[in-house]
Amino acid sequence: MYSIYAIKSKTRNYIYVGLTNNIERRLKDHNAGFNKTTKPYRPFELIYRENYNTRIEAREREKYLKTGYGKEFLKKLI
Secondary structure (H helix, E strand, O other): OEEEEEEEEOOOOOEEEEEEOOHHHHHHHHHHOOOOOOHHHOOEEEEEEEEEOOHHHHHHHHHHHOOHHHHHHHHHHO
């Protein structure tokens, strides 16, 4: 099982979209500063999640959510 997820910085205007097979571990990694891209924007909260059976399906959805249209969709959820 693979999940795509969106996390939002609690202190700044920043949304990150990613793909993982363990969402709890991944969120902890982001908040601990293990990811170079997200480290300056900590702490994070999970704002969106979708589950997929294959990595290929999850990757396609992740690509969409990283586009301008996808980011607008996520901003409407907040």
